[in-house]
Amino acid sequence: MTDLTRKTADELAQSLAAGDVSSVEVTQALVDRIGAVDGEIHAYLHVDAEGALASAADVDARRAKGEQLSYLAGVPIAVKDVLATKGVPTTCGSKILEGWIPPYDATVTARIKAAGLPILGKTNMDEFAMGSSTEHSAYGPTRNPWDTTRIPGGSGGGSAAAVAAFEAPLAIGTDTGGSIRQPGALTGTVGVKPTYGGVSRYGLVAMASSLDQAGPVTRTVLDAALLHELIAGHDPMDSTSIPDAVPPVVAAARRADVQGLRIGIVKELGGEGFQPGVQTRFDEAVALLTAAGAEVVEVSIPSLEYALGAYYLVMPSEASSNLAKFDAMRYGVRVPPAGVDDPSAEQVMASSREAGFGDEVKRRIILGTYALSSGYYDAYYGSAQKVRTILSRDFAKAFADVDVLVSPTSPTTAYPLGEKLDDPLAMYLGDVATIPANLVGIPGLSLPVGLADEDGLPVGLQFLAPQKADDRLYNAAAALERMLEEKWGGALLSRAPELEVAR
């Protein structure tokens, strides 16, 4: 039998439905794989083997009774540690939440459980999703399965690495400025940021509420669509959740036809500043789309020049506000100040936040506090909000002419661990292509399109579509995926190096 850990979620779903394999067998195979390779990768912060196997056994029993189950029932999944999981530790990669066990489930988690997907564990991430490399986790970095001396991307490096290292067929990530798509590109996986409000944020520990969005991390476009459909949809617990019907993403992924589709290449997101090997794979992928009957034109979005600046004002401003709740009073660690008798609540708050937060989180809270402070608010936060308006108008203009937009997902392939740790500006630049979608709330998908010639590391191509038109991403990406796999003679991840397996 084929190695169960290498099967896609769709293949597993079919095998489970046909009775060829049980969910317990699949889950056990993945738990064993995690045990064998996660010492090297560190994709997981917490593995819940017992819980996953119990849930798998439950699904197997229900299937045996002939119960009608969801399509993905029994297919295991990993969840980024920023989503609340009842009874299972949730730390957001931070010391301030060390040992916290949520008394409730996030809506995404609840929907996954209701559909019968065993949750393998919680994946590593930059602290409170702040970072582009997963080196800012308080529990140590995740390593890229393609080259373990390199970053997996961030902040969802754990979810992407788990999927790329065959430690989970499916994972949930969250994307505030590219944290699903950028690690997707750097690990050769498919990462999708749905339309803002398309997936509930209830129980997702907020970094920047107007930008955060949960979405799928998978090995194929169809798998992403299947997971997207399962977690999406209106949630009365989230006041920004879109009440509309979920776009038909699974049907779109199965259609996979770009004949007559109008595709715009975003002029500002490519060329100078983009690694040559990234640009080459991108250009080749566009040529494939053209050959398949898509009409490709160049599109300019002039206000993109200001997007990075606007993001690095809006995001820390909202983060400084959201993270004010970590005050050591009701949950989280409480660290009294040293050498103070009978300290006040305010002093305990300040010393606890000093001890509990890492450098990047402190940096962003201070930056956000500055941008929101009296006298600077209009110049910084106010101006950034205006940039969102201009950017939104520019995107609307572009989408009047084309159905989808494309760019490389990340300007470079994965860089060595530690390389940009002391240079926040350099790290921030890595998100230049993904950030605009978060500012304007449109959906984005990153698809692996090959390996860069200079370093043999994965390259991602990003598709963007108008708000609520997520299905267009799946259609175009599935078509390109099919052509690429034909060209390669299989999936890109099958070319990833074998990992050192611990005995």
Add this chain to the structure above:
Amino acid sequence: MSEPVTGISRDDVVHLAGLARIDLSEAELDHLAAELPAILDHVASVQQAAGDDVPAMSHPVPVDNVFREDVVRPSLAPEEALAAAPASDQQRFLVPKILGED
């Protein structure tokens, strides 16, 4: 990197850390006082992007105030809500003194 033009001093960082309720070590203050001007310098370009005629957009989708029916629903039991508290007493969060300073 070009010379930062944004004025933000070490004393400003001390003040901001106070507002944000984070004790920062001397080393952290030095570090941030050096880094923040460079970051702010980089993002300051947003001020040139738009004139007064452009409305600010706080959210990617129009957000209305959402009201739900005022009905009693199940919620966490007191012991569940208190389970993660650093300290609790008699079904209440136990916190350090909040009054009596000055």
